Amino acid sequence: MSDILCEDTLNELVEQVGGELVATLLVDLAEDAGTRVQRMQDLLRDNEMDELRKEAHTLKSSTGTLGLKVVSEQAALIERKLVTGEGPGVEPVVPELPGLLEEGLQAATSWIADKQ
Known part of the structure; x- marks a missing residue:
């Protein structure tokens, strides 16, 4: 199992909705999460910690x-640090x-391509 992926989650998702839809969802995630990650960097730079926490939660x-x-684990860490007042810890x-x-995304895309 890849350290970067949770293959159990992906397997379950493929069983529920099919590999083709999961592949489409990964494309959508790449766009959405890429924008969100860029926004998180901007929010950190601007010291907008509450908004950064919200973005981390969604990510x-x-x-x-x-x-x-x-x-997901790193976003959870960021969210947790901001909730507990450890804002500088997210830098x-x-x-x-x-x-x-x-x-x-590369690992997940490769994984799903191997399943189809």
Whole structure:
């Protein structure tokens, strides 16, 4: 099992809705999450921590639903730190998100291509 993906989540999703729809959802996620990750970086730069927390929550949910385990976990970490008042603790995490998202999307896309 890939460390970056939750293959159990992906398998369950494929069983429920089919591989073709999961592939389409991954394309949609790439666009949405890419925009969201860029916004999160802007919010961090502008010290808009409440909005950053909201974006992290949404990213956590959307990437977790499609099995991007590491991205979802990092978004959850950001959200948790902001909820508990550890805002400065997110500074090293947010800049890692674009690379993690790209890696996760590539892994998920390859995974689903192998299943079809």
